[in-house]
Amino acid sequence: MAFDNGPYIWFDGKFVRWEDATIHVSAHVLHYGSSAFEGIRTYETINGPAIFRLEPHVKRLVNSCKLARMELPWSHEEISQAIQETVARNGQPACYIRPLVFRGSEVLGVDGRKCPTQLVIFTFKWGRYLGADAIEQGVDVCVSSWRRMAPDTAASLGKIGGQYVNSQFAKMEAVENGYSEAIVLDINGYVAEGSGENIFVVADRVIYTTPLAGSILSGITRDSVITIARELGYEVREMPISRDMLYIADEIFFTGTASEVSPIRSIDKIEIGAGSRGPITKAIQERFFGITSGKLPDKYGWLTPVKMREPASGD
Numbered sequence: 001m002a003f004d005n006g007p008y009i010w011f012d013g014k015f016v017r018w019e020d021a022t023i024h025v026s027a028h029v030l031h032y033g034s035s036a037f038e039g040i041r042t043y044e045t046i047n048g049p050a051i052f053r054l055e056p057h058v059k060r061l062v063n064s065c066k067l068a069r070m071e072l073p074w075s076h077e078e079i080s081q082a083i084q085e086t087v088a089r090n091g092q093p094a095c096y097i098r099p100l101v102f103r104g105s106e107v108l109g110v111d112g113r114k115c116p117t118q119l120v121i122f123t124f125k126w127g128r129y130l131g132a133d134a135i136e137q138g139v140d141v142c143v144s145s146w147r148r149m150a151p152d153t154a155a156s157l158g159k160i161g162g163q164y165v166n167s168q169f170a171k172m173e174a175v176e177n178g179y180s181e182a183i184v185l186d187i188n189g190y191v192a193e194g195s196g197e198n199i200f201v202v203a204d205r206v207i208y209t210t211p212l213a214g215s216i217l218s219g220i221t222r223d224s225v226i227t228i229a230r231e232l233g234y235e236v237r238e239m240p241i242s243r244d245m246l247y248i249a250d251e252i253f254f255t256g257t258a259s260e261v262s263p264i265r266s267i268d269k270i271e272i273g274a275g276s277r278g279p280i281t282k283a284i285q286e287r288f289f290g291i292t293s294g295k296l297p298d299k300y301g302w303l304t305p306v307k308m309r310e311p312a313s314g315d
């Protein structure tokens with residue numbers, strides 16, 4: 001997939017064209033994965049383009065930098081503004097936004113704190129993360145042979161570049177074996193999350209999800225879905241989930257900015273429930289996509305409207 005990208009990249013405070021946003025091969029981040037990033041969606045609502053849950057994403061980026069001991073030369077407010085300006089300038093009413101903080105070029109060696117901390121923000125169109133039919137038909141996944149990093153091995157609550165080597169191993173193995181995605185267990189054998197998604201399990205009308213201390217990323221879609229599920233009257237329990245709970249669940253779905261709310265129809269070739277999207281998953285999706293399309297009221301203030309900038313001549 002070549003990028004269907006917005007033409008401009010916010011690069012350390014200035015807009016540069018996509019093709020000019022380059023860094024040096026000696027940059028610390030290339031060698032050691034010293035970066036923190038976000039994934040945020042702009043939705044084309046019936047009231048115009050709007051960024052979904054911008055503030056919690058910026059807050060998580062700031063926290064990821066804190067965990068990685070990366071000093072950010074920009075404030076939360078400046079980053080939030082820069083993201084909105086990038087979306088407005090690029091003019092893509094529905095897009096995926098990727099802010100990336102990284103250690104640039106100065107020295108090598110694992111302690112990269114002498115390197116400059118840089119920030120880029122770019123946008124591109126990203127369709128269905130887990131395939132065209134994922135949202136309605138669901139996906140076939142496996143339990144990975146890889147484990148998530150232990151709580152004292154990495155900082156899973158930070159969206160830190162190097163930690164995605166673990167996700168890459170799990171995802172590549174799953175795809176190589178014919179599955180769309182992997183579910184990764186934690187160091188104790190409990191369910192953590194997908195390679196790039198959080199997981200929810202429905203059994204006897206109760207909804208379970210891994211607690212934040214369970215080696216997961218604190219997903220913003222996860223948080224949104226917990227709110228929606230409780231509003232719909234379901235009990236949501238954040239508690240350790242065992243592998244066998246998965247196989248006999250009534251419904252299971254993934255959540256993530258890229259994957260949105262995606263049902264899982266089989267795990268390790270065992271059908272989940274009826275082997276198709278279940279009614280609770282569907283009800284949560286309807287609420288989620290109702291809000292992100294602007295058809296339902298934005299009662300939680302999750303949407304930040306963006307006024308697209310008129311293209312200047314020569315753009």
Ligand code: PPE
Nearest residue numbers: 039195196197198217219220221256257258
């Ligand atoms: N866990 C992991 C490991 C993860 O990467 C994501 C997001 C989530 C949970 C869900 O978090 P949230 O997006 O806040 O609901 N994964 C992002 C990156 C995917 C990629 O391939 O890159 C995303 O969904 O944007």
